[in-house]
Amino acid sequence: MNKTIDLVAIGRAALDLNSIEINRPMEETESFRKYVGGSPANIAIGQAKLGQKVKFIGKVGDEHHGRYITKYMEDAGVDMSDVVVDNEGHMTGLTFTEIKSPSESNIIQYRDEVADLYIRPDEVKEETIASSKILLVSGTALAQSPSREAVLYAIDLAHQHDTRVIFEIDYRPYTWKSAEEVSVYYTLVAQLSDVVIGTRDEFNMLENSEEADNAKTVEKLFNYRPELIVIKHGVQGSHAYTKDGQVYDGKAYKANVVKTFGAGDSYAAAFIYALNQGKGVEDALKYGAASAAIVVSRHSSSEAMPTVDEIEALIIEQDGSL
Numbered sequence: 228m229n230k231t232i233d234l235v236a237i238g239r240a241a242l243d244l245n246s247i248e249i250n251r252p253m254e255e256t257e258s259f260r261k262y263v264g265g266s267p268a269n270i271a272i273g274q275a276k277l278g279q280k281v282k283f284i285g286k287v288g289d290e291h292h293g294r295y296i297t298k299y300m301e302d303a304g305v306d307m308s309d310v311v312v313d314n315e316g317h318m319t320g321l322t323f324t325e326i327k328s329p330s331e332s333n334i335i336q337y338r339d340e341v342a343d344l345y346i347r348p349d350e351v352k353e354e355t356i357a358s359s360k361i362l363l364v365s366g367t368a369l370a371q372s373p374s375r376e377a378v379l380y381a382i383d384l385a386h387q388h389d390t391r392v393i394f395e396i397d398y399r400p401y402t403w404k405s406a407e408e409v410s411v412y413y414t415l416v417a418q419l420s421d422v423v424i425g426t427r428d429e430f431n432m433l434e435n436s437e438e439a440d441n442a443k444t445v446e447k448l449f450n451y452r453p454e455l456i457v458i459k460h461g462v463q464g465s466h467a468y469t470k471d472g473q474v475y476d477g478k479a480y481k482a483n484v485v486k487t488f489g490a491g492d493s494y495a496a497a498f499i500y501a502l503n504q505g506k507g508v509e510d511a512l513k514y515g516a517a518s519a520a521i522v523v524s525r526h527s528s529s530e531a532m533p534t535v536d537e538i539e540a541l542i543i544e545q546d547g548s549l
């Protein structure tokens with residue numbers, strides 16, 4: 228089928244309530260600003276801002292927050308026509324963020340019985356997956372049925388239609404029942420994906436191990452489908468590994484940090500954008516890191532997503548050239 232969509236993301240679109248009073252613990256924070264949130268929604272918005280054609284597959288509550296999210300993402304350029312409105316009383320998920328200091332942010336999530344975890348396989352449209360170059364899978368969508376089966380079905384369709392599967396491990400502790408359960412589903416989906424992106428801690432969850440050896444992690448996964456694996460190490464940067472044995476080291480850019488969350492989503496949006504533009508892995512690492520440096524210097528994880536010009540200006544400012 229003709230690939231008219233650059234990326235389709237599956238998973239949660241939720242609300243972030245970010246503390247307005249920065250550098251303060253949550254216990255003393257009284258005011259919050261509302262944004263769209265949820266890792267795959269943030270990545271979809273980031274991609275749209277970079278000029279990509281993006282579609283979203285998910286489920287939102289039949290209430291004010293669900294309507295706000297759908298409208299915001301449509302206005303941001305994300306095609307929301309496959310998003311289902313829940314009709315069983317499940318609500319949109321909420322995240323409160325604490326911005327304690329430029330090096331410490333925490334999140335508190337309300338994710339019991341949330342609408343996004345109730346998307347069913349029969350609500351995933353084959354023609355959407357078939358017409359997209361990339362299926363972006365968020366690991367949190369594997370935490371519970373029927374969302375788990377919806378994701379596995381989407382991956383199967385992607386394989387049938389030559390759609391590249393990118394797995395953002397996106398570990399959130401809520402909803403999962405045990406470390407073993409996390410490891411089983413993360414391993415399964417990583418083995419079925421073409422590209423896997425996660426932090427070192429998230430790969431530890433995948434392996435259910437504290438060993439933290441990047442070389443061993445990639446060696447095991449390269450026995451399966453993945454051809455590119457990215458392991459992120461926060462402000463220390465990130466590493467990309469290819470199946471043919473190449474290793475690329477990416478550095479973090481300097482930033483005037485407001486808060487640390489949102490880094491991973493902005494990184495993924497720009498890293499995938501660069502690969503889709505035909506740039507090499509080395510450049511993709513720069514685009515991802517520059518995008519993250521911009522988002523950590525702003526208040527949100529969605530509205531904060533940068534344009535291509537902003538990313539390239541930051542790379543030129545700090546590296547001297549693109």
Ligand SMILES: Nc1ncnc2c1ncn2[C@@H]1O[C@H](COP(=O)(O)OP(=O)(O)OP(=O)(O)O)[C@@H](O)[C@H]1O
Pocket residue numbers: 426459460461462463464465478479480481482484487488489490491492494515516517519520523
């Ligand atoms: N404080 C920072 N300053 C500049 N760049 C940063 C900072 N923190 C992270 N980054 C950039 O973002 C990339 C991804 O960050 P990180 O490894 O923290 O991902 P993550 O844990 O998925 O993010 P998140 O906190 O959003 O979940 C890093 O490789 C780095 O390039």
Ligand SMILES: O=C(O)C[C@@H](O)[C@H](O)C(=O)CO
Pocket residue numbers: 241243263264265266267269322334488489490491492527528
């Ligand atoms: O991913 C989430 O559900 C919360 C995010 O929207 C939040 O902004 C964040 O933690 C991004 O990494």
